[in-house]
Amino acid sequence: MAMGRPREFDIDEALDRALHVFWRKGYEGASMTDLTESMGITRPSLYAAFGNKEVLFRKALDRYVNGPGGYVRIALAQPTARGVVEQLLYGAADAVTDPCNPPGCLSVQGALTCGDASESIKQELMARRNAGENDLRERFARAIAEGDLDAKSDAGALARYVSIVLQGMAVQACGGATRDDLRKIAGIVMSTWPPANAPAES
Incomplete structure (x- = not known):
């Protein structure tokens, strides 16, 4: 069975960057372009790692609470x-x-x-x-x-x-x-x- 291609970015670092984008711009104000550019990843990578923007925001909230x-x-x-x-x-x-x-x-x-x-x-x-x-x-x-x-x-x-x-x-x-x-x-x-x-x- 072929192995999936490993992620080429650090999940925690990407999430920290997403957190700051949401923090500055709010949920609606943060565009997918804002997020992917700040996180240094592509849209397919974002979807593969986090699902969608809403899931990403919820994960960022959890990170905020614990940080x-x-x-x-x-x-x-x-x-x-x-x-x-x-x-x-x-x-x-x-x-x-x-x-x-x-x-x-x-x-x-x-x-x-x-x-x-x-x-x-x-x-x-x-x-x-x-x-x-x-x-x-x-x-x-x-x-x-x-x-x-x-x-x-x-x-x-x-x-x-x-x-x-x-x-x-x-x-x-x-x-x-x-x-x-x-x-x-x-x-x-x-x-x-x-x-x-x-x-x-x-």
């Missing part, structure tokens, strides 16, 4: 709700203004530029953001149960609040906001963060 967006996973593992939010906000401020990457957040920018023709991608991005907000809600609910947050705190509202701030920071970064600008916003949020339950008197 530039990895601060989210680190934040959720912090031992206190305050630590979670602090890591999220300052991590986001650094990530969305990293000079090594395009400004903003891939998942936020991708959704903003999706039209009717890319409804499945828009829904995918919305589902991922909703899942992230739900992870926060569950983490804050745990903090309430453990006494780390006041029992009257609303876990859902806090999760929505933090999510909105994070999305706003990403949009502002695309508009030219600097790392210092966004870190100041993070500081304001932390200055108003609800206190933990006071320890019970013995």
